[in-house]
Amino acid sequence: MACTAIAIALLRNLVAVVMLGGIFSLLSAAMFVVLDAVDVAFTEAAVGAGISTMLLLATLSLTTTQEKQPRRPVEKLPAHRQPWLPLAVVAVTGAALVYGSLDMSRYGDPDAITNRHVVPRYIEKTVEETGVPNVVTSVLASYRGYDTLGEVTVIFTAGIGVILLLGTWRRTARRRRERSDAP
C-alpha cells in the first residue's frame, strides 16, 4: 500500500494515478478483510475500487489526462522558495497522527473502552430485538437508523448537486447555442 501511495504522489499521468488509486482501494479492502470487517471491505471494494475509479476516469475524459507541469522544476528553484512549509505541515501532521495512535487500545481487545459501552448490548440483543443475525446490518439500519438516513441524504444531495451543476448547465448552453443559431 505504501508503494502505491508513493507512486501516486510521484506520477504525473492522471490515468495511471486513478488506476493506482483503485489498486490502493482494493488493497485497503483486503486489509479490512484481514481485520474481519467484511462489510467495510465490501463497501471499499465496490465504492472505492469500482465506482469512484470509474467516475474519476469519466472526469478525466472531460478535463485532461496529464498533470500540469510547474513553470520551473523544483530543483531549479532558489533555496528560499523550496516547498519547506508544506513538507513541515505534512511531517508534523503525520507525527501527530502517529502520536495519537500510541494511546489506542490493542486491536480486538474486549476490555477496550470503545468495546465496553454499547457494543456488548448490541451483540447480545441483536437477534432477540431485531431478528437480524448480521450485527452490522442491525446497528446500521436499526440502532443507528438516523445516521444511515443522514448518509442516504448525503448521497441524495450529491446526485442533486451533479444534476444541478452539469445537467442543467448543458441544457441551457444548448438552448443558448440554438438561440444564437436561429437568426
Place this chain on the structure above:
Amino acid sequence: MKEHLVLRVVTKFLMPFILLFALYVQFHGDYGPGGGFQAGVIFGSAFILYALIFGVPALQRILPRGILRLGIAGGVLIYACVGVAGLLLGANYLDYSPLAHDPPHGQHLGILLIEFGVGLTVSCVMVTIFVTFAGWRR
C-alpha cells in the same frame, strides 16, 4: 466501443449476473455481509458497464432520466416514510417495532424496507452521476 464484439457479448452475458448478485447482496444483507449501499453500487455499476460498452444514448433508452430522478428521490422518501410509519403507529421515529405483529418481525421488515430505499437511491445516484459526466460535452 461499438465495434468490440467480445466486449459486447461478454457485457450482455454478464449483465444479468451482476444484477442478480446485486439483488442477492441487497436482500441477503440481513444474514451476510452487504446491504443497501453495496447492492446499490453493484446494481448501478451494471448499468454503467452497459453505458460504457453500448453508449449513453442506449442506456437512456432503457433507463430514462425521469426514472433515475424518481429513484433518487424515491429511495430517501421510502426511508423517511418508514420512519414516519413507526411514528404514526405509536413508536419513536425510525423505530420499526410496531410495523408487524411482534417487534422482531417489525424490525426485520423495517430494515428490509429502508435497505431497499438506500439501494434505490445509491444505484440511481451512481448511474446519474456517470451519465451526467459522460454525456457532458465541452
